[in-house]
Amino acid sequence: MFEKSAGHLMKALVVAGLAMGAAGVADAKEWRAWNIHVEGYPNTVAMDKFAELVKAKTNGSLEITNYHGGVLGNQPDAIEQVRIGALEVGNFNLGPMGTTIPETNVVSLPFIFKDLPHMHRVLGSEAGDVIKQGMMDKGLVPLAWYDSGARSFYNSKKAITQPSDVAGMKIRVMNNELFTGMVGALGGDGSPMAFSEVYQALKTGVVDGAENNWPSFESTGHFEVAGYYSLTQHLIIPECVCISKTAWDGLSDAEKKAVEEAAVESATLQQQLWAERSEQSKQKVIASGVKYNEIADKAAFQNAMQPVYAKYIETNPDQAALIEKMKAVQ
Numbered sequence: 415m416f417e418k419s420a421g422h423l424m425k426a427l428v429v430a431g432l433a434m435g436a437a438g439v440a441d442a443k444e445w446r447a448w449n450i451h452v453e454g455y456p457n458t459v460a461m462d463k464f465a466e467l468v469k470a471k472t473n474g475s476l477e478i479t480n481y482h483g484g485v486l487g488n489q490p491d492a493i494e495q496v497r498i499g500a501l502e503v504g505n506f507n508l509g510p511m512g513t514t515i516p517e518t519n520v521v522s523l524p525f526i527f528k529d530l531p532h533m534h535r536v537l538g539s540e541a542g543d544v545i546k547q548g549m550m551d552k553g554l555v556p557l558a559w560y561d562s563g564a565r566s567f568y569n570s571k572k573a574i575t576q577p578s579d580v581a582g583m584k585i586r587v588m589n590n591e592l593f594t595g596m597v598g599a600l601g602g603d604g605s606p607m608a609f610s611e612v613y614q615a616l617k618t619g620v621v622d623g624a625e626n627n628w629p630s631f632e633s634t635g636h637f638e639v640a641g642y643y644s645l646t647q648h649l650i651i652p653e654c655v656c657i658s659k660t661a662w663d664g665l666s667d668a669e670k671k672a673v674e675e676a677a678v679e680s681a682t683l684q685q686q687l688w689a690e691r692s693e694q695s696k697q698k699v700i701a702s703g704v705k706y707n708e709i710a711d712k713a714a715f716q717n718a719m720q721p722v723y724a725k726y727i728e729t730n731p732d733q734a735a736l737i738e739k740m741k742a743v744q
């Protein structure tokens with residue numbers, strides 16, 4: 415008799431356990447994350463770490479599947495998708511975000527940051543809060559900043575040593591008026607184009623050049639079709655681990671904490687990998703025969719950006735004070 419009821423009890427416990435397990439799976443949230451970069455790229459490795467940490471820290475109540483290599487579409491579209499909640503996560507560069515989130519545009523002003531550490535100090539200041547709030551108001555929750563180094567010009571024609579060298583060149587830029595204005599101020603023709611299309615455009619001569627950091631110049635193979643890399647370092651733009659506000663609002667407080675911790679930890683990893691990959695990519699493209707030149711005095715390039723700033727401040731007078739504060743951050 416005892417044995418029988420013990421058996422029943424066992425059975426009941428097993429059934430209950432299965433039911434709980436089934437409920438657990440059914441309740442688990444499944445998110446999709448957009449990433450433009452290829453396997454092995456610092457952001458890709460760090461986003462995989464992010465997904466792994468989220469799963470572990472939420473005990474499986476939230477699972478993120480990363481879609482690398484831009485397979486979920488181009489960046490401007492993906493930003494919109496995450497904003498409206500059709501996608502839950504994006505590893506975005508703030509450059510193409512400026513068209514819909516004006517507060518993010520301040521980081522896309524040429525030469526606004528002295529270097530990467532300065533960018534981080536500014537993001538940690540009042541300016542960072544303004545940028546984050548602007549993103550939140552438009553449906554994006556930025557949880558951590560990833561590094562993207564400094565962007566420099568490269569092309570298939572000649573070394574750029576002074577602004578006039580850009581004159582007449584057609585240069586691919588990310589989708590944002592600030593970048594077409596930037597190339598225009600150097601006398602060139604800025605051509606917005608999706609990242610995935612740049613290789614072919616360089617190869618066929620649709621554009622003469624583009625601009626990016628060492629790792630992207632290398633990972634995309636652009637260095638095979640654009641043999642001159644000139645270290646103008648005109649843009650230093652942060653990237654984010656951004657969550658759709660709709661998805662974020664559906665998390666419990668414990669889940670929010672877990673996701674935030676995971677994003678910050680993944681950013682620490684990304685920044686380490688970034689520093690390593692920047693050096694490796696630089697060595698790889700130079701070894702392949704790319705002609706690389708430093709720009710001893712960037713003042714001429716910086717001065718040429720005055721009309722870009724003037725126009726920007728004329729259209730966004732409310733941001734003038736913020737820009738001064740950013741420049742003043744030590």
Ligand code: GTR
Pocket residue numbers: 450489505506507509562588608609625626627630653
């Ligand atoms: C890369 C950046 C990408 C994308 C790309 C581009 O450096 O990490 O998110 O913005 O540049 O030029 O489109």
